[in-house]
Every structure is written in structure tokens, then in C-alpha cells.
Amino acid sequence: MTPINLTPADLAIASSLVLLCAVLSLILSLRVHRALLLAAVRMVVQLLLVGFVLRIVFQLSNPWVTLLVAAVMAGAATYEVGARQEHRLPAPWQFVTGGGATVLATVTITVLALTTALRPEPWYNSREALPLTGIILGNVMNAVSLSLDTFFNTIRRERAAIEARLALGSSRYGALRDVSAQAVRTALIPTINVMSAAGVITMPGIMTGQLLAGMDPVGAAKYQILLMFLIVGGNCLGAFAAVYFSIFRLTDHRDRLRLDLLRTR
Structure with a gap:
């Protein structure tokens, strides 16, 4: 074909x-x-x-040019993470928290895939590295944005209950455990839905493109399975890192909740 x-x-x-x-x-x-x-x-x-x-x-096919393009993509994702959130940290910390979690998860998952399952020659070949980075980065960006939006809205709504747990002696992580779990769970729900529906209800975009390009259906399915596993890992790592970075920022060394550090759009 x-x-x-x-x-x-x-x-x-x-x-x-x-x-x-x-x-x-x-x-x-x-x-x-x-x-x-x-x-x-x-x-x-x-x-x-x-x-x-x-x-x-x-x-x-220059590694430095590839790295530059990836850095531009990461910078755009860092901005988009907090662009539409109602509540957010001040600008420097918003970028460090949301952008740092997004970049950390994307780099970890992308390098893992390029050096193990895909193994292009060289492993940083732009034809494989940049499309994979884009797929992982876009999904992680959405997961981090969802987790932070849920986390910030929930702690404002449940401030009294959280401060009561802190007053009773809970640590910052103990008092915010339920809130952080809800935020990470919310971030992963869209990915879980996509995995559950893949192949039966929907035909994933990457697999569809490979089929239209003439790739063997079983080979395209295997590639899509690999990508879904990578996306799940990246989303989970990014959401988890973003939430726990935020816990560290919104509490102090005396385990006090500091919602005064949040800004409302």
C-alpha cells in the first residue's frame, strides 16, 4: 500500500x-x-x-538540534499546564511544579523507551525521538494539568477538614493523603478510559495512522500497546510528582497549610 x-x-x-x-x-x-x-x-x-x-x-540528524526542538516543546507544555487553571501557584512556582513534573515524567519515559523497546540507531535519532516525545509530553501535560486543578480546588473546598487533621497531629502528607489520591485518580481516569475502549470501541490514532500507511495490523497493534503503557507510566509519574511538589510548596516546615500562596485567575 x-x-x-x-x-x-x-x-x-x-x-x-x-x-x-x-x-x-x-x-x-x-x-x-x-x-x-x-x-x-x-x-x-x-x-x-x-x-x-x-x-x-x-x-x-543533529542531536543538539533535536534537543533544542524537544526543549521548545517542553517550554510550551510548561506554559499550557497552568494556562486554564482557576487556582494556581505564583508564576515561578507554577512553572517549577507543573512544568518540572511534566518534563521529569516525559524525559524518564521517553529515554526508557528509546533505550529499551525501540532502540533506534542512534538512540536519540530525531525521527524516532521527537514524535515519541510529542506523544508522551502531550498526554503527561494533560494529566498534570488535571491533577493540579483537582488538587488546588479540593484543598480550598476542604480547607477546614485538612487543618483539623493537621491540628490533631497529622503530618502534611497524612492530612493531604485523600486529596492527593483523588487528584492523581482524576488525572488517570481519561487514560484508563482510553485503554479500556482501545480496539473494541475506538481505534487509537497511532494505530490508525500506521494502518493507513500500510503497516501490518498485528505489528501496529503491538506498537499501540507499547505506547499506551508508556503513556500510562508517564501520566502516573507526572501527576504524582506534580501533586507532591504542590504539597511541599503549600505547607511549611511546621506542617501548616499555606493557601495564601495560591493565586486565583
Whole structure:
């Protein structure tokens, strides 16, 4: 099977679906047409730009260029982690907590996969390293964002109960154990749902792309299984790190809750 070569006309036909949704939004007063169209334009520009940049990066095959692109991706993810949270830490600590957890989990899982299961030559080859980094980074970013949003909202809502546990002698981690468990659990629910539905209800995107490119179905399934395991590991590690970094920041050495350090958007 030869690779599918999409023409501008093919993309224009598909884009008519977005325009239809925008028209329905106007007719039904849903007020999402502007955001929908802006997101569609942004997506097209970003993906085409990434395509041209990656074409150059793959041709250069330079580890420092690969590292630079990965660093730019990590920087964008660090910003997005806290961009839409109602409550957040002050800017420097928000980036250290959310961004640090995201980068830590992504680097750990990506390097593990490249040096064990995938083993490209060399192991940092940009054609394998950057797409894998993007997949892991995007999922970890969502998990960290969900965990922090749940954690910050819950501790504000249950402040009295948490402070009562601290007053009775619980440590910071003991008093916040239930809240942190709920935050990590919330971050993992979307991934668990995707795993449960994969193959029976939905056809995962990576597997679909490989099938369209002509890859053997069993080989594509194995690759998708590997990616799902990596994503679960990255999401769990990122959410756990983000929550416990936040516990450390929102309590002091005397195990007092410091919600005055939170900022509201």
C-alpha cells in the first residue's frame, strides 16, 4: 500500500465540517463559533509549521538540534499546564511544579523507551525521538494539568477538614493523603478510559495512522500497546510528582497549610 498523499482539495472538503459546526453554533446561539474557527486556523498553521521544521530536523540528524526542538516543546507544555487553571501557584512556582513534573515524567519515559523497546540507531535519532516525545509530553501535560486543578480546588473546598487533621497531629502528607489520591485518580481516569475502549470501541490514532500507511495490523497493534503503557507510566509519574511538589510548596516546615500562596485567575 502506498502512502496517502492528501491534496489541498481533500483538506478543504474536510474543513467544511468545521465550517458547518460554526454555522450551527451561530444558528443555535452556542457561542463557540469564534473559538472553533480560531482553533482550526491555529491547528492548521501549527501543524504545517511543525511539518516543515521536522523535515529540516530529520535531514540534519543533529542531536543538539533535536534537543533544542524537544526543549521548545517542553517550554510550551510548561506554559499550557497552568494556562486554564482557576487556582494556581505564583508564576515561578507554577512553572517549577507543573512544568518540572511534566518534563521529569516525559524525559524518564521517553529515554526508557528509546533505550529499551525501540532502540533506534542512534538512540536519540530525531525521527524516532521527537514524535515519541510529542506523544508522551502531550498526554503527561494533560494529566498534570488535571491533577493540579483537582488538587488546588479540593484543598480550598476542604480547607477546614485538612487543618483539623493537621491540628490533631497529622503530618502534611497524612492530612493531604485523600486529596492527593483523588487528584492523581482524576488525572488517570481519561487514560484508563482510553485503554479500556482501545480496539473494541475506538481505534487509537497511532494505530490508525500506521494502518493507513500500510503497516501490518498485528505489528501496529503491538506498537499501540507499547505506547499506551508508556503513556500510562508517564501520566502516573507526572501527576504524582506534580501533586507532591504542590504539597511541599503549600505547607511549611511546621506542617501548616499555606493557601495564601495560591493565586486565583
